[in-house]
Amino acid sequence: MKIAFALIAHQHPKTVERLIRLILADGHIVAVHYDARAPEADFRALSDAFAGNDSVRVVREFHVAWGQWSIVAATLRCLDEIADAGWEPDYVHLLSGADYPIRPIGDFAAFLERNAGKQFLECVPSNERRWVRGGMQQERYLYRFHFNWRDQRRLFDLAYNLQKFLGLKRKFVRGIEPHMGSQWWTLTWEIVKQIMVLAREPDILKFFKTTLIPDELFFQTMVAHLTDFRNIAGRNLTLYQFTDYGVPVVYYADHIDYLLRQPFFFARKLSSHSPELHEGLEATWRADAERRPRQFPDDAFGRIGTEYEDYRISHRLGVPGRPVVGLLSNLWAENLGGLTRPYFCVLGTSTAELRVVQRALTQMPELLCHGQLFHPHRSEFAGGVNSYAGYDADATEILHVSAPNFLADLILSETERTSGFLLRWGQGWHIHEIMFDRPNVRVAALRGDPFLAFIETLKPVHPHLDESLDIQPLFELPAEALVHRFRQFVVAFCAFNKNIDELMFSYIETKPKGWASYIELGETTSQRSIPLRRSSARKNADPSETVQNVALLHWRSWMAQLGHSFDIDFQNGGADWSSVLSDLRELEKLRQVAVDRLVECGLSRSALESLKEGSDDPKIVLAFV
């Protein structure tokens, strides 16, 4: 098998020389077209290096401009050289100066030997199928293009828009069916000879000279016109990929493993700034090499995987799953938006009840439950430590500057366990809204007891988790003041619960099933059902569909569900519930004390009894106001 390589180069003569020597070492032949606008010295260096070598021909005729006929003209010039030299190869392979083989050229020759007669080029009927990812496809040959898209953009746009406005469409030359595909091909010499004859016909030449990007059109159309489609493999043997900006991806020395597992024989482009990758690839072809190119069946060659495309799409806005410094603009929402690790958040109306939840959660060793991170005086880290992940517990000023970064750092710093935190009513600005919005956060809203929350509002600051509930202010305040405070409290409490309900229903679609729920403290489950949505705009929606994601759970079943969704075996936690239950009984007593004191102050007991956990009914509010 004798292969002729048509090589188009415009810079880096040293790299090109290296590539040519590699080809010559296997006994193949090369015709090089070197760009006319490149420095004379570069061309001299290249042609002198192969002076007197019969297997190489170096020519220089055209200034190759992107998207114009010159690139096809340079290719045809190389083919002419091959014909002139009388080499009569079996196959011709088109290469650029930045290409390099990723497998031994011997393998390439053997592959062509096995598949002799096939034309390896991408060939898509462009009137039937979309091939161009974005931008013009059929317009490339329906209109005439005399200007360069990159250098003469204004003239290009003007001429194109004018033709479009006047409707100056043209028919394809000789009624041939147009085909498109990648520029890089491997063709048999027979068909190349026929193409060279056709390329000299004046009408064909005239037509293709005014098409846009003819290198992706000319050879493809000619091959489809000249041969039966069964002989066209429809894939090319050079690996090439594009960035978002339509520029070929460049491969560096760290890509060697990636390249070795690609089912191609050549790759485009290799970095010209360092020869490391070239050397690394050559080293894998030696017989005693440790790493070798992965082997593929013949049918697999030319079929690209999705690895790069996945990377390109997922990295468009930074590293997936990580907040990136200097990247995000909408600071509150998006710094947490970059974070994809699952964590949980328990919303509550009083610290006393959250303390019970925390005590229960700390019995599960696979969970890391922080306290009230957004407490205005001191962040409560798990285990009561004073400093966590570089943040001091007392330095709460940092939360005013960058609360989302703070939360993201805390969650990222724990690598083994699943983190979570408690969020009390009145803390953390609107961060609870963000918690509902994020699909990776498991939110549980505690159906808080109004009387316990009321006792806590009587003190000027929020209590800490390690403080016990202080009922002294209940008896210190005069009766009128207490009743006035209570009325104000009920209005705010109902508004808060209503807000939580609305959030729960409006964001439930963004969450996986079971990732948002109400939990209820107490030894026995109450009969209270979950609230129905109020939003009038959503009345027509099927209620059963959305409500099934929200459930009112007893706290123990909630913990079982929590463990289940984080893949934690809840039963093995060795949970000792007796202390938790005694806490609950204690809270029940305090609640009763508060109710008695309010009745003493002149409020009706029946009205107070109707104020249940998580109340948000405006009628109840009216009873007190």
Add this chain to the structure above:
Amino acid sequence: MKFLRKIWREIRDIRFTVLHILLPAWEAYRSGGQLKRESREFRKLRPSDLVAVVPFYGESAMLSACLAHHRHLGVNLFVLLDLSEAGGLAHELTESADCVVWRPRGDIRLKRALLWLNYLRRRYATGRWCLSIEPSDFVAFHHSETRKLKDLIEFIENERRNHVFGVVVEMYGDRPAVELTLEAGGDPRALLRLFDPLGYETAKSGRLLEVAVRGGPQRRRLFPSIPRRSPALNRVPLVKWEWYFSYGAGTRVMMPRKLNQPHAVAHANPSLCLLNYAQLNDDAVLSRAAQAESEELVPGAGDPIYPGISKLRRLALKTGVSTVLTDSGDLVKAGLFNPGQWF
């Protein structure tokens, strides 16, 4: 009314251009007369040259490692401004063919360093890519172990951009830096190996279009109660220079302000990190650097970093989250630079 408003906007824009772009450029141009070249020009400049403009405050122990690192990354011309008390940098670097040393005539007014450096950038880097670092900064970017700065520049140019955003990462050791001594010609990377992977914040600042990045050891140790006053870590270290460009404060912000935007709209471009080993410098050097850094042509560009470094080098900074820097992958994991779509 609309028309008048339009005219007023035009006038305002012209005023802004004159005051904040052309005037600093003109001042920088004029200040060139106060400098003189101490080493000979070694060759004619090429358009493909990658120029590093470096102020030198006396960090002689670190300089050779810094030059070697950036030479390896592909910088082929170093323009150094000798602002040290003793001088004599040109004599030290006579062997290095790719270094040009400049020094102010007469007494060294450190407050003018910003203008002088802008002049040197204008003189050597116009039309070329210009790296603006200090001898204690070591550049790191995506796969910088195997890739060159030219590769990064090629990718950035293909994304139709002319500047690269950077973040300073302060490096520290197991012990306070005062207890460590860097021998002349030694590698500071062997002494200070830890960095903070967490604890950074990105704040938007309006007028100059830059994002203010704060955090790291300075914020957590020196400014826990006033985090807004901790130093700005955002930089614009790599720019394709034009004659009218100028840095406004240190290398934190640039004029025209469009160059401060770290990323394109709805597309994250690659950025880089400047690993900062300044804690190994002695107090005299740090105070000179701090004086030079305190000069601001544009107000509101964030707080300077040097005053804190001299305090920081006396503290033990290691915490539970401190991580040993092994390669650029650690910085990606920490989110300190963005590889973008650079595969």
